[in-house]
Amino acid sequence: MEFSEVILKRRSVRRFTQKKIPKEVLMKAFEEAILAPNSSNTQTWRFYWVNSHEKKENLVAFCLNQSAARTCSDLIVCVASPKSWKISQPELIKYTEEIVAPSAVVNYYKKLVPMMYQWGPLNSWGLLKKILFTCLGIFKPVPRSPGFRSEVQEVAIKSSALACENFVLSLTNQGFASCMMEGFDEARVKKLLKLNCSDRVVMVIAAGEEAQDGTWGPRFRIKLSQVVHEV
Ligand SMILES: Cc1cc2nc3c(=O)[nH]c(=O)nc-3n(C[C@H](O)[C@H](O)[C@H](O)COP(=O)(O)O)c2cc1C
Incomplete structure (x- = not known):
């Protein structure tokens, strides 16, 4: 067709x-x-x-x-499963190393993904991210989410849809x-x-x-x- x-x-x-x-x-x-x-x-x-x-x-x-x-x-x-990035992340790191991806890409998976997709106990890490990026955002464009659990869920929901x-x-x-x-x-x-x-x-x-x-x-x-x- x-x-x-x-x-x-x-x-x-x-x-x-x-x-x-x-x-x-x-x-x-x-x-x-x-x-x-x-x-x-x-x-x-x-x-x-x-x-x-x-x-x-x-x-x-x-x-x-x-x-x-x-x-x-x-x-x-x-189902959107926001915590399941923990399953794909080690495989993504292995894959990016195997294809000899630029170090920025490998680091993205090693450091940025865990930072972005975690929200911490009672959204504590999410709140910290929010405060940090809201302050930084006064001076330059910044990624304002995902911070809180609901925002990480939102990210997973978009992809799942x-x-x-x-x-x-x-x-x-x-x-x-x-x-x-x-x-x-x-x-x-x-x-x-x-x-x-x-x-x-x-x-x-x-x-x-x-x-x-x-x-x-x-x-x-x-x-x-x-x-x-x-x-
Ligand atoms: C996120 C989403 C939720 C929907 N929920 C229902 C639903 O619970 N029951 C239902 O009969 N149709 C549901 N639909 C179908 C929509 O009513 C339908 O897509 C819309 O009327 C347009 O018609 P079409 O899909 O035939 O083009 C849903 C569609 C989407 C995208």
Whole structure:
């Protein structure tokens, strides 16, 4: 499928057939999802493909019994895991040393990444960063975030959402449909998946084969001129 065709074809589908998505299709979608651009390449996204019947039933309920969740064949939870930079960082350091990257790049992963992505007990380090950069910011442009835990979460959420988009586009390209959902009980989803308290559930993706009348209607968007501003 042409790239533009994939973009046009992807819709939020709320009604699916019973057909299961072949595992290789889902795996390809995951592989393409993790090729998304992401903050400092720390890859702080995690995907939970919920296959257990019992967990899936619970997850449907936690998605407030939405029709997309109820009828889809597969449910995937995308999680932003801000502390997981600790897993990718040693590998990134090894990789940058192997490719003999400039020392600034190696140092970025060794020193700056831990500084940026930690917030300390009770946000203490985050507060220190805030004070420091707010003072420095009086004199020159500075990165004002991430400081606090919520800001590190925000960074991880942005990257994870990009991976979700890759994921659903890949499904479309492979002939399957999806619906991204933010209508869920995050506390219950976190408990179900035994997530860390700093993890954030970015979205639950309902996936499957589109049923007849799977969408609510033709696509609607406000005018391009209302959202694009040349300044
Ligand atoms: C972050 C996000 C959260 C969404 N949450 C829901 C949801 O909980 N339930 C739902 O039916 N659709 C949900 N949607 C789908 C949107 O309603 C849909 O993308 C929008 O209406 C545009 O339609 P389209 O995707 O078919 O172009 C969500 C989409 C995004 C990106």
